[in-house]
Each structure stands twice: as C-alpha cells, then as structure tokens.
Amino acid sequence: MGLTRQSTGTGALKDTFAARPESPADYVIALAGNPNTGKSTVFNSLTGLNQHTGNWPGKTVACAQGKYDYKGDRYLLVDLPGTYSLLANSAEEQVARDFICFGKPHATVVVADATCLERNLNLVLQIMEMTNKVVLCVNLMDEARRKEITVDLQKLGNLLGIPVVGTAARSGEGLAELKETMHKVVSGEVKTKPRKILYDDILERAVAKILPLVTDLTGGSVDGKWVALRLIDGDQALLDSLRSHLHLDLAGDKIFRQKLAAARSVISESHLDLNNLRDSIVTSLIKTAEKISREAVIFGDSTRSQLDRKLDGILTSRLFGIPAMLGLLGIIFWLTIVGANIPSTILANGLFWLEEQLTFFFIRLGTPSWLHGMLVTGMYRTLAWVISVMLPPMAIFFPLFTLLEDFGYLPRVAFNLDYYFKKACAHGKQALTMCMGFGCNAAGIIACRIIDSPRERLIATVTNNFVPCNGRFPTLIALAGMFLAGSANFFGSAVAALAVMAAIVLGITTTLFVSKLLSRTVLKGLPSAFALELPPYRRPQVGRIIVRSIFDRTLYVLGRAAAVAAPAGLLIWLIANIRVGNASILSHCAHFLSPFASALGLDGYILMAFILGLPANEIVIPVLIMGYMAKGEILELGSLEQMRQLFLDNGWTWLTAVCMMLFSLNHWPCGTTLWTIRKETQSLKWTLLSFLVPTAAGIVLCFIVAQGARLLGIA
Amino acid sequence: MNNNLVPLSELPIGSLGIVKKLAVEGAARRRMLDLGLILDTAVESLLKSPAGDPIAYRIRGAVIALRPEEAKKLLVEVR
Structure with missing residues (x-):
C-alpha cells in the first residue's frame, strides 16, 4: 500500500524530507522494497514500537519513520512506499525515488522476497543505478527454505557488488547481521560497488x-x-x-x-524507437535480473506452491470462492459476538463498581451534585461504556481479522470481487480499501491511495463509509444481540452473527450500487487498467499478530474513542441536564427531530445520538443511553439485558433496532473520516459529497423499511 | 510472423505462453513492463476468479491477476 495521488505524494514527500538526523551521529537509512516482501516486518522488528508516524499496521500508507540505536549511533529508518519499480509511473514511486536520490540517506536497504527474487531484483538494480550505498536484505528466507528455494547469498553479493544479508524478519533471523552490515556500510568499513547495468x-x-x-x-x-x-x-x-x-x-x-x-x-x-525507449531500458534490467537470479538461486522441486494453488483452487473457485469469503467473515463475527459477552460484563461490573467508589468519594468531599454529575455521570460513565462495550469485541475482532490479513487472504477478496467492481466501473483494489474500512474508515480512505486512477480513487473514497468501521461494529453487534438474537444460546448468537453479516453484505451491495451510480453521473469514465498481485499464503505469526493488533489497532482506536468520549460525555451530560422550560436541551432537540426520526423508524433521541456522535461513532450508544436516562428512568446499567430493558421502556421494537442498524451503516462519516477525506481529496466538494451520499442512502433505506413494515402491519 | 499467437486472455488455464507482442502504448505499456512482461517472457495461466474474470497468471515467479481487457493486449505463443 502506498501513495499514488500527486497531491498526497508531494505532501508525504514533505513529511519524509523532514526526516533529518537530530545530531551528527545519526544515520538516515531508506528502506525500500516491493510490496509483500515483509518490508514492514523488517521495519517493525528493527525499530520496535519506537516509530514516529502512526501508520496503519502492516501497511505502509505514509512514510513511517522509526529509530534504533546500534553501537552508540542512532539510526533513523524511513520506510518508503512499497513499489515494483522506481521509473516513476506513479506518485508513490516518485516519493520513494526522490527520497533515495535527494533525501541523502546514508544508505538504502532494499528488502527483497527470497521466494521471488528475480522479480525483486528489478527494483534492486534500479536503486543500484541511483546510489552506491545499497544493502540488499533478502527476507522471507524461512519461506524460501520451506519451498526448497536456495539463495546463494555470497554469490548474489558478488554478482551485485553490494552486501547481501538473508533474513526471516518474522522470527528475527538475520536482523543482527543486517544491523551490523548497515553499520559497516554507513561507517565506510565496507565499500559497496554496485554492478551497473549495461544498456544497449x-x-x-x-x-x-x-x-x-x-x-x-x-x-x-x-x-x-x-x-x-x-x-x-x-x-x-x-x-x-x-x-x-x-x-x-x-x-x-x-x-x-x-x-x-x-x-x-x-x-x-x-x-531503437524513441517512443518505446522504456522497452529497451526495462529489458536490460530484467535480463540482468534474470541472469543473476539464474546464477544465485536454485529451485528444488517443492510442492509448496502447489499447495498455494490448491488453496486458491478452493478460496477463489467459482463454486466456493464467495461462500468461503462470507463464511470466514461470519465465523469472525460469531466468535466476536460470543466471545465478547462475558469479558464485556466483567468490565462493565468493574467499571461501575469504580463509579460507585468515585461517587462515595465525591460525597465525602462534599462536592456539589452538579460537579459529580458532570464528571462522574457524564464523563466517567460515558468513558466506562465506551470501554466496556468496545474493548472486548475489538480485542477479539482485530486479531482475527489481522490473522486473515497476515495469511494473505485479503488480495484474494479483491480477486474474487474485482469482476463486480469492474461492472460498477470501479477498481478491484477498492475491495482492499473496504477491508481496511472494517477497521477504520479513515484508514480505508488513506488506503484509497493504492488506486491509481483518480476517478476510481474518488469512487472508493466516497463509498468507503458503507462498510462499517469498528466504531460501528459494537453498535451493530449489540443491537443484533439484544433485539434479533432472541436468546443467548448458540442459536441466538448465530442469528446475531447472521444479522451483522447481512448488514455487511448490504454495505457491499450499496457500495457497488453507489459506485455504479457515481460512474454514471459525477464520476463518468471507464474502468482503468488492473493488475493485482496474489502473494503466496503465509503461515500467520499468531503471537506477533496478537501483540501488534492489540497495540496498533485496538488500543489506538480505543484511545481515540476515549479521547472523544470523555469531553463528549461532559457536553452531553450538560445538554441532557440543563433545563430550558420544563425539559432539557437534549429533550427539546429530540422532540424537534421526533417527527422526522419516526418516519425513519427511529426516535428523536436516536437521531440526536447520531448527530452528537459525529466526532466518533463509538459514542452513539452511550449518548443514547444518557439521553434516555436523563428523561427520568434512573437505571443501574451493567449488562446488555439492562440496556435492552431501557430501550424497551423507551418504546423500542425490533423495527427500531433494524432501522438503527441501517442508519448506523448508512449515515455521515465520522469527523476524523471527513477530515481525512478533505485532506486526501483536497476538495470541499468531494468531502461534502462523501457526507451527503451515505446520509441520503440511510434516509431512503430507513424510510422504505420503516414505512414498509408499518404498512404490512408487522411492526 | 507466427500464426500461433493468441491473446493472453485466451490462454487455457494451466498452459504456458511466451509473450511475443505487447499491443499497448503509454502508461499501460510501462505498467506491463514493470510487471516483467517483456518479449519472450514465459507466462502461465493459473486460475480464474469466481466470475471468470480476472485471471491470475504466473509471471516471473509472482502471481498477478489481470483483467481480460489488459491480458488480451498481450499476444503469446502457446507452448
């Protein structure tokens, strides 16, 4: 993943060039490589958690920077976008190329895939043309061994004229040697003499x-x-x-x-043809790569790639491809719903016990009740809700999802769905940006940079919000669990999982439909060229996944939610408790919205919760609870069952739950996402459209469902 | 000229073709070149997606999926 848009390209470039040593003893190292070579793993292993920019884990979306110390020197590592070539066909290639050429790194480390060295050498050779201080890191040596591919590192080094280190970054193999080699190159102890290409x-x-x-x-x-x-x-x-x-x-x-x-x-x-000079240049590069690879790599007759093909034969087959995809997603949701219940209750009990203690403390101090209300009932309780409702599902969902990602399944999703995206005049890689959207729509928007064509990138940007992010998953899961599951046994949780699945399928369908609509109207055009790599399946590193997905995704998202929830809780408590006339401000607003909301199958408080939830979708349910509770029903909320009771007391039916799920799936993007869209598109117009399109879809869908159900007399 | 040239998109699954002509220009051609698709490159047709489009090919050790719109512009000699 990387940058493709011209504007983001230059923007990111500026950030990258800010990578300057803090002291003269520092060394700047550029980290380049093809996508899917484990470059990010090398980067993470070298720098640990000592990274500068928060990039979405596993995927380099901007040039992340990290530091480490070795032999008394500080090394600043700049993780360049993964590219196949540096002939600047796209802005991400330009970013990488310009940093190597003009960013004056002390050395450039190229990470290559040992199982696919010939193809990777193309980039290595190009970088060797640009700079002398190059180190080749042949990664995934463990994979190569498993596939009985032998890379003669010594010979490779001699043929290329640069130091070559073999690594298996996921297990840490060879990383010490890589550091030592980098040290020797930047200190001049080892002289590099890259083999230059002989052209026509x-x-x-x-x-x-x-x-x-x-x-x-x-x-x-x-x-x-x-x-x-x-x-x-x-x-x-x-x-x-x-x-x-x-x-x-x-x-x-x-x-x-x-x-x-x-x-x-x-x-x-x-x-030679001046117009197709590139043919001659690329041919020289590729022939050289071919020759070197033939001399330095020995292929055994392993059946490993056969295994990959067999797996692909199932996971992308006409018969099983799409059912397998839905099945895998379904299993993940089911595990999340089933697994989250108990820890969620334990957390809620713990946090509300703490609330009691806080209340006692405030009473003992003799603080006025409005202060206690603001801080404890407002801020603390909202925070407690966000944590107890969100943390367990996220801590289960993210590692499972990362597992699929690490396994190499996500490109297969894009492969399976590309045809439908093409029909919608969009790009197959949009499926990948949607996968990222499951985590966080803002991250999904940034991931849209992988789509080269500006038209298709805008389509992906505007429609990304149709896949529910993790901030909305808890809402969907909680509502499905409370109102559609019926009972808390296996059957009930399966129904809930199916309901969430249905929401996802609806989201995908809407995405395709709206994409088509956009390419027929404001974003007219034909599908652009498409080339998608299907990397080999890899055995996921379970331990690593758990650590990284907890630290990078779960805690990051939770932190963001908490940061928004605390002040929002305060604000909401205020508007729920400051009375104008005989009702609170919140009640007035809810009352005002009520006729419109009820036409959509919702009520004024729900719509108000979505509006107040603009900063972060995570707080929609807490706001709703606070709104209902401020109406007078004082309730000790500790479990989903009590939450369900509160909602029932406020006139909820299954239809309210369904409509709220629909509206959660289809409404304006959260503040962060809108801000990201503004930044990525550099356009207020597209930001506004990204706001309006899902909102309109939600209003239409909810209206049809609510009125339809009422007309049929089933609600 | 060889008369056995077929568009890559019509290369049967499981068979090998040798690239003999790139009938694309400009940016699309450069993208093909970056994938390692130069003259005389061996390409194996590996598998179809559920809808039959795109198709995945083995190109220089990597597995790359191409839509028929692109693949038909590469003429290969069937082996």
Whole structure:
C-alpha cells in the first residue's frame, strides 16, 4: 500500500524530507522494497514500537519513520512506499525515488522476497543505478527454505557488488547481521560497488552525449548516468524533482536542451524507437535480473506452491470462492459476538463498581451534585461504556481479522470481487480499501491511495463509509444481540452473527450500487487498467499478530474513542441536564427531530445520538443511553439485558433496532473520516459529497423499511 | 510472423505462453513492463476468479491477476 495521488505524494514527500538526523551521529537509512516482501516486518522488528508516524499496521500508507540505536549511533529508518519499480509511473514511486536520490540517506536497504527474487531484483538494480550505498536484505528466507528455494547469498553479493544479508524478519533471523552490515556500510568499513547495468550500445552512446553536462550541473550529488538516462527517456517528474530539490531548471537551460536533443537524435537515427525507449531500458534490467537470479538461486522441486494453488483452487473457485469469503467473515463475527459477552460484563461490573467508589468519594468531599454529575455521570460513565462495550469485541475482532490479513487472504477478496467492481466501473483494489474500512474508515480512505486512477480513487473514497468501521461494529453487534438474537444460546448468537453479516453484505451491495451510480453521473469514465498481485499464503505469526493488533489497532482506536468520549460525555451530560422550560436541551432537540426520526423508524433521541456522535461513532450508544436516562428512568446499567430493558421502556421494537442498524451503516462519516477525506481529496466538494451520499442512502433505506413494515402491519 | 499467437486472455488455464507482442502504448505499456512482461517472457495461466474474470497468471515467479481487457493486449505463443 502506498501513495499514488500527486497531491498526497508531494505532501508525504514533505513529511519524509523532514526526516533529518537530530545530531551528527545519526544515520538516515531508506528502506525500500516491493510490496509483500515483509518490508514492514523488517521495519517493525528493527525499530520496535519506537516509530514516529502512526501508520496503519502492516501497511505502509505514509512514510513511517522509526529509530534504533546500534553501537552508540542512532539510526533513523524511513520506510518508503512499497513499489515494483522506481521509473516513476506513479506518485508513490516518485516519493520513494526522490527520497533515495535527494533525501541523502546514508544508505538504502532494499528488502527483497527470497521466494521471488528475480522479480525483486528489478527494483534492486534500479536503486543500484541511483546510489552506491545499497544493502540488499533478502527476507522471507524461512519461506524460501520451506519451498526448497536456495539463495546463494555470497554469490548474489558478488554478482551485485553490494552486501547481501538473508533474513526471516518474522522470527528475527538475520536482523543482527543486517544491523551490523548497515553499520559497516554507513561507517565506510565496507565499500559497496554496485554492478551497473549495461544498456544497449546506442543508449550508452546517447547517455555519453549529456553525461558530462549533467554531472557538472548536478555537482555530483546524484548519479549522473542515471539522471542522464531518465532525462533521455523523457522523465518529466524527474525534471520537476531536480527543480524542487536541487533548484536546477534544466528545461530552461538552453545548452542542456541542445545536448538533450542531440542525445535523442542518436536514438532516433538508430534501430531503437524513441517512443518505446522504456522497452529497451526495462529489458536490460530484467535480463540482468534474470541472469543473476539464474546464477544465485536454485529451485528444488517443492510442492509448496502447489499447495498455494490448491488453496486458491478452493478460496477463489467459482463454486466456493464467495461462500468461503462470507463464511470466514461470519465465523469472525460469531466468535466476536460470543466471545465478547462475558469479558464485556466483567468490565462493565468493574467499571461501575469504580463509579460507585468515585461517587462515595465525591460525597465525602462534599462536592456539589452538579460537579459529580458532570464528571462522574457524564464523563466517567460515558468513558466506562465506551470501554466496556468496545474493548472486548475489538480485542477479539482485530486479531482475527489481522490473522486473515497476515495469511494473505485479503488480495484474494479483491480477486474474487474485482469482476463486480469492474461492472460498477470501479477498481478491484477498492475491495482492499473496504477491508481496511472494517477497521477504520479513515484508514480505508488513506488506503484509497493504492488506486491509481483518480476517478476510481474518488469512487472508493466516497463509498468507503458503507462498510462499517469498528466504531460501528459494537453498535451493530449489540443491537443484533439484544433485539434479533432472541436468546443467548448458540442459536441466538448465530442469528446475531447472521444479522451483522447481512448488514455487511448490504454495505457491499450499496457500495457497488453507489459506485455504479457515481460512474454514471459525477464520476463518468471507464474502468482503468488492473493488475493485482496474489502473494503466496503465509503461515500467520499468531503471537506477533496478537501483540501488534492489540497495540496498533485496538488500543489506538480505543484511545481515540476515549479521547472523544470523555469531553463528549461532559457536553452531553450538560445538554441532557440543563433545563430550558420544563425539559432539557437534549429533550427539546429530540422532540424537534421526533417527527422526522419516526418516519425513519427511529426516535428523536436516536437521531440526536447520531448527530452528537459525529466526532466518533463509538459514542452513539452511550449518548443514547444518557439521553434516555436523563428523561427520568434512573437505571443501574451493567449488562446488555439492562440496556435492552431501557430501550424497551423507551418504546423500542425490533423495527427500531433494524432501522438503527441501517442508519448506523448508512449515515455521515465520522469527523476524523471527513477530515481525512478533505485532506486526501483536497476538495470541499468531494468531502461534502462523501457526507451527503451515505446520509441520503440511510434516509431512503430507513424510510422504505420503516414505512414498509408499518404498512404490512408487522411492526 | 507466427500464426500461433493468441491473446493472453485466451490462454487455457494451466498452459504456458511466451509473450511475443505487447499491443499497448503509454502508461499501460510501462505498467506491463514493470510487471516483467517483456518479449519472450514465459507466462502461465493459473486460475480464474469466481466470475471468470480476472485471471491470475504466473509471471516471473509472482502471481498477478489481470483483467481480460489488459491480458488480451498481450499476444503469446502457446507452448
């Protein structure tokens, strides 16, 4: 995953270039590599939790930075976007390339996949063209051994002319050696002498025409031959980068223009096609990679990839592909619902016991009741609800989901669903951004950068909110559990899981429908090119998954929710308790909204809860509870059963639950997501549309369901 | 010219083809090249998605899914 949009590209670039050493003893290391090589695992293993930007785990969405100390020096590691090439076909490639060229890292470590070295060498060779200080980290050596692929690291190092270290980052194998090698390279103890590519004679002659001038102009700060070749190839992006980083306006330099024209005429007079010069360049790179790989890699006859194909034969088959996908999701939801109940109750009991103690404490201090109300009944109770309702499901859901991700299943989801996205004139990778959306829609929006076409990226952005994020899952799960399950046995929880599944399927259907609608109206266009890698299945590292998903996802999301819930709790307590006339402000608002809300099968308090829940969806249920309780029904809330009773007392039926689930699935994105959309699209118009589209969908859906059910007399 | 050239999209599952012609230009061509699809590259058709589109191919050791719109622009010689 990485950046693709021009604007985000330059934005991220700015952040990346801020990666400057704090003291002269610091070394800046660029970490490059193809996607799916375990680059992020290498990064995480080296830097631990000592990272600078909070990127969504496992996926490099912006250039994350991390630090570690080795032999008295501090190393600043910059994790560049994963790319297959650096010929700047996309902004993410440009970001990575510019950092290596102009960010002046002390060394660049390229992470390659040992099981697929030939393909990875293309990038390695390109980086070796750009800079001399390169270290190759051949990762996933454990996978390679399992597949009976032998990589002769010594020979590979000799052929490439750079240090090569074999690692299995997930088990920590080879990381000490990698650190030591990096130390030796940056300190100059080991000299690197990368093998340069020998291009077609004609190309070499053309390069020679401008090389002296380019070397002169750039002052040797970048590799002259590489720059010369890129300029002959007509690399506009590099011209821009030279201007912004080296203040070198080559396009405005008359002598340079003449020399460049001379160099290009060398080519046009030859057998090479100036328009398809890239063919010749890439062919030289790939042939070299092929040759090196043939010499340094030995393939045994393992049946491992056969196993992958067999798995794919089931997980992506015509018959089982989609049922298997729904089944896997269903199992995850079921485990989450079943597993969350007991810890949720224990947490609630503990936290409300603490509330009692706090209350005693306040009484003993003799504080006025309004202060106790604000801090304990308002702030603390909302916080307690958010934690006890959200933490257990998240602590179960995220590790399970990460397990699927780590296993390599998510690209298969995109593979299975691409056809339908194509029908909707959208991109198959939109399915991946939706998967991220299950975690957090803001993260899903950022993940939209993996879609190259701006049109399809906007479609993915506007529709991302149709998949419920974890802030809405607890609402869906709690409502399904309380009102649709009927009983708390296996059957009940299965029904609840099915209801949540149905919500997801509805979300996906709506996404496809709205995507199609958008590409017919405001985002007209045809589907763009599509190439999706299906990486090998990998045995998930269970321990690592639990640690990382708890730290990176669960606690991150919970922290965000808590940070919003505490002040929101205070505010909500205030509007629920400040009385104007004979009712609270909240009641007035709810009363005002009531006719409209009831047409949608909701009530004024529910709609008010969604409105007040704009900062974070997690607080919708707490707000609702507070709204109902402030009406007079004082209730000790400790379990879902008591919550259900409170809702029933306020006139809830199954239809209210269904409509609230629908509205939870289809309404405006939360504040963070809107802010992210604004940042990513750089446009108020698209932010507004992203607000309106799901809201309109929710109003229409709820209206149809509520009126339909009332007409049929079933509610 | 070889008359046995077929579009990659029509290469039967399980068979091997050798790329003989890239009938694309511009950005799409560069993307193909970045995947390692140069002349004489061996490509194996591996599996179809549930809807039969896209199709996954083994290209230089990696498994890449392509839509027929792209794959038909690559002409291969069936082995």
